[in-house]
Amino acid sequence: MKKFKSKFFISKKAFSLIELSIVILIIGILVAGVTQSSRLVKQFLLTSARNVTLSSPVGTIKDLALWLDAVNEKAFDIQISEGSNIAYWQDTNPMSTSQLRLIQNTPSDQPTYTFNGISGLPSVRYNSAINNSRLVGTNMALSRESTIFLVLRWDFLNTANNQSCLIEISGDSAWALLESYIYNNSLLQFNYYPYAAINGNNGYNATLNKNTNTILRRVYNPKINYSAVFLNGTLGQSGIASYSGNYDSSGNATIYLGNHPGNSRTYGGLFGELIIYNRVLSNDEIIDIERYLSRKWAIKLSY
Numbered sequence: 001m002k003k004f005k006s007k008f009f010i011s012k013k014a015f016s017l018i019e020l021s022i023v024i025l026i027i028g029i030l031v032a033g034v035t036q037s038s039r040l041v042k043q044f045l046l047t048s049a050r051n052v053t054l055s056s057p058v059g060t061i062k063d064l065a066l067w068l069d070a071v072n073e074k075a076f077d078i079q080i081s082e083g084s085n086i087a088y089w090q091d092t093n094p095m096s097t098s099q100l101r102l103i104q105n106t107p108s109d110q111p112t113y114t115f116n117g118i119s120g121l122p123s124v125r126y127n128s129a130i131n132n133s134r135l136v137g138t139n140m141a142l143s144r145e146s147t148i149f150l151v152l153r154w155d156f157l158n159t160a161n162n163q164s165c166l167i168e169i170s171g172d173s174a175w176a177l178l179e180s181y182i183y184n185n186s187l188l189q190f191n192y193y194p195y196a197a198i199n200g201n202n203g204y205n206a207t208l209n210k211n212t213n214t215i216l217r218r219v220y221n222p223k224i225n226y227s228a229v230f231l232n233g234t235l236g237q238s239g240i241a242s243y244s245g246n247y248d249s250s251g252n253a254t255i256y257l258g259n260h261p262g263n264s265r266t267y268g269g270l271f272g273e274l275i276i277y278n279r280v281l282s283n284d285e286i287i288d289i290e291r292y293l294s295r296k297w298a299i300k301l302s303y
Contacts, residue, residue: 045120046071049296056292058275059094061285065142066100066255067093068274070122071296076113085110086124089135089257102135102257109133111258118153118213118272119298126258128156128164128268134259142169142253142276144178145223149275149289150216151297154182154208156268165265166216167274168256179260180218182208182267188236190218190229204229206236213299215290221280233290233301272297 049071058067069075072092080086085107091100104110109132117123126133150166157164163183179191188208206229208214217230228238257274258267273293281289287303294301 042115042120046122049121052292052296056296057285057288058292061277061281061289063278064093064095064275065278066091066137066140066274066276068102070117070124070272080113082113082115084113086113086135089124100137100140102137102255104133104135106132111135114270117270118151121272121297123270123272125270126267128158128266131158131160131263131266132259133266135257137255139251140253140255141251141278142255143278144171144220145279146220147277147279147281147286148218149273149293151214151272151293151299152216152270153211153213154267154269155211157182157185158264158266158268160264163265164267165256165260166258166267168260170254181265186210188229190227192227204237204239206231213297215293215297215299215301217286217290219280232299233303
């Protein structure tokens with residue numbers, strides 16, 4: 001009787017080990033399947049986004065000055081991978097004959113590439129703790145009359161002064177520039193500096209929510225000194241902006257993305273796409289561009 005029990009328990013133990021092995025094998029197969037499935041989903045999203053880009057109206061609308069698209073295969077070095085430093089972001093404007101790009105030659109100041117960024121698409125990631133991080137483009141033909149679209153998601157302010165600079169464009173003098181900041185943990189502000197280094201009507205504000213995928217639009221019409229900021233199609237604020245300085249649209253403007261020329265105002269978050277036109281677009285053109293961005297980046301518009 002004891003021998004029978006002993007054999008029974010030995011047999012039961014052996015059966016349990018086999019069963020456990022089968023379970024481990026099944027789990028391994030499932031994990032591999034989920035991993036492969038995840039990769040397929042990401043590849044599908046990427047392919048779909050690139051197809052949407054190919055049929056977009058961006059390159060067909062005149063006066064396109066700059067188009068930075070993190071999804072485009074030619075935007076970065078061909079060998080770039082998850083977490084890689086970004087030394088340059090290539091302009092993909094099909095109407096441009098020159099190779100415009102925003103660059104950062106200092107490795108420690110470079111933003112990084114993430115494959116799983118805004119809405120699961122490739123994006124440029126900035127670390128707000130790196131005070132000198134920025135991408136800079138020089139010798140660009142940018143005019144004050146403009147329509148700017150920026151796809152972003154901000155996560156952290158620079159703790160040195162509780163604010164971060166999204167973008168700065170310098171013009172024909174040290175004080176003819178446009179600056180855009182996030183500060184007070186939620187508020188976006190555009191400042192305009194003429195020759196005398198005085199804020200152009202103290203800028204314009206809009207509430208830019210943290211950890212939120214956003215299509216930002218900024219419009220300036222110098223013919224009527226009108227400026228406005230829109231977030232996901234909703235007007236944040238508009239008004240009159242007076243200028244005494246101008247950008248040099250002949251090709252001497254400089255753009256700083258993710259900081260300004262100084263330091264301690266580094267952006268913390270993601271950039272997906274930047275589109276700049278050297279004129280005020282019509283309402284129909286704006287709707288076409290924003291609907292394209294909405295569809296591509298899965299960001300809902302207010303209209």
